[in-house]
Amino acid sequence: MYITYRQKMILGAVALMVLLVLSSTVAYLVFFEEEKTTKKVEAPLIMEDDRISPLTNQGLIFEIKRIRHRGLLEKIMGGGFSWRSPPSFYFVTNIDDQEYVSKNVRATAGAKSETLFSMWDTMFLENKINRDAEEEQETSTLTLTLFERTKGGILGLGLLGSTDTEKESISLTYNYRTGRWEGDDFFNDTDGYGHYLGDTFEVWFNVYQTDYDGDGIPYWTENNVLGTDPMIDDSILDPDQDGIPTDWEWRWGYDPFTFDNHTYLDPDVDGLENSEEYKMRKYFANPYHQDIYLEVDYMQKKNFFDEPHELYEETRQIMTERYAQHNICIYIDNGWPNGGGGDYVRYYDTVSQDSGMMLQFYENHFADDRKGIFRYALIANKAGFCHPSKYNRYDTMAVGTEYNLMFTFLRKSFFGRGKRLGQASDLMHELGHSLGIGPWNVGGNDNGTYNNGREAKEQYLQEWGNYKSVMNYYYIWDYSVVDYSDGSHGEGDVSDWDLFDLTFFQQDAKVVEDPGFELPGEEEI
DSSP states (O other): OOOOHHHHHHHHHHHHHHHHHHHHHHHHHHHHHHHHHHOOOOOOOOOOOOOSOSSSOOEEEEEEEEEEEOOHHHHHHTOSSGGGSOOEEEEEEEETTEEEETTEEEOTTSOEEEOOEESSBOTTOOEEEEEEOOTTOOEEEEEEEEEEEEEOSGGGOSTTOEEEEEEEEEEEEEETTTOOEEESSOTTOTTOTTEEEOSSEEEEEEEEEOOTTSSSOOHHHIIIIIOOOTTSOGGGOOTTOSSSOHHHHHHTTOOTTSOOOTTTOOTTOSSOOHHHHHHTGGGTOOTTSOEEEEEEEEEOOSSTTSOOOOOOHHHHHHHHHHHHTTTOEEEEESSOTTSSOOOEEOOOSOOOTTTTTHHHHHHHHSOGGGBTTEEEEEEESSOEEEOOSSTTOOOEEEEEHHHHHHHHHHTTOOTTHHHHHHHHHHHHHHHHHHTTOOTTTOTTTTOOGGGSOHHHHHHHHHHHTTOOSTTSTTTTTOTTTOSOOBSOSSTTOOBHHHHOOTTGGGSOOSSOOOTTOOSSOGGGO
């Protein structure tokens, strides 16, 4: 059959149209199939509802999670015996002009008595105060005031009575719509949301309102900001499937309907990714404030006469204060409730890094789900090192008590003061290695050449004498230091604080310290 030119043109046009339709259909299917797997989860349509608390009786809860007195370091560094007497203090809350005084305890029978905190740190002694609010009340004003009691008379025995002095006051305004507060503490401030670093006291707290579904997100916010259901608990929902539930993402300013890779996000660069910050939320973790976590175990005593291998409370407070002075929170688990620290391990006279003996404690007493979050320390009989237990990561350390006792005797530090200062120096030194300070990047670190005679000592002091740090062997047992250097002491000084890398304990180091490793080790890099 003969096909005319006109018919050929028509058939060609039809074929082209069919081809275009088929290609468009394939492109459509491919595009939307791909989009279906990558498309952002859309937030539900938000319906405006300006009510504040229609589902429950409106009220406010003020939790005082922890109060730490900052005065121990000054007392124990100053000598004498005053460090042995912990402070006595109490708090007063005022919520919308309703006052509560923590020291005034009302018994069920109507009797009254006084109970004060007599300690340096109230960690795990939480308190809370409830306050009824007017229905649809928009804001509440809160004040937390801390008073310290000092006894008068000779030697402070209270023979002439006592005096209560106001030491700290924190004022806040809570917004029932947004669930946020502002004032002396606010979201994304420098010392952390729900954390207040004052001159005398450091305080951790939380404020929230009654909430029908118990997820802590206010009704108004769920309806008008997030578009979530105020009758469903968002602490168990994860609409963007990024592994972190809606309530945590809301609290810290993330969009719960946009996927965030929280296993890699570390906005405060402290080595704890957001997924780990979420895991540690019960223990004060803040994704925008640098935190250090340290688990501590103890070695068993050899016999009845052996010195206890333990972490002194004063050591913990010295270390906590030194880091607080640089706006870093260190949390030391040496026996937390439901924690992992405080185990007693097998006795050895000496634990050395070369032997790799720490591996047995690291494997059997340090939980796998804590590795990469916590560093691990052992209070042993004779020890003093920070050395990798797995791979080449400096997350393991050990210090000895007998080591401290020897230098305590030489320094003539009586009544336990020297043991506590020495233990703090030792632990801070080894912890400094896990923060990235080594003899390969700071020549005055772990450098013992000053012991090689008079000339070597003079040369050492000329080069490293101003490096006044616990990382410097020359000063580690000088109990007038017990600190890292800030670089302000003159020529040759180095600022440890500026060199610290809080993520270092998660990284494979550039140097491998084998049993033949010799200091300083720059050539090993």
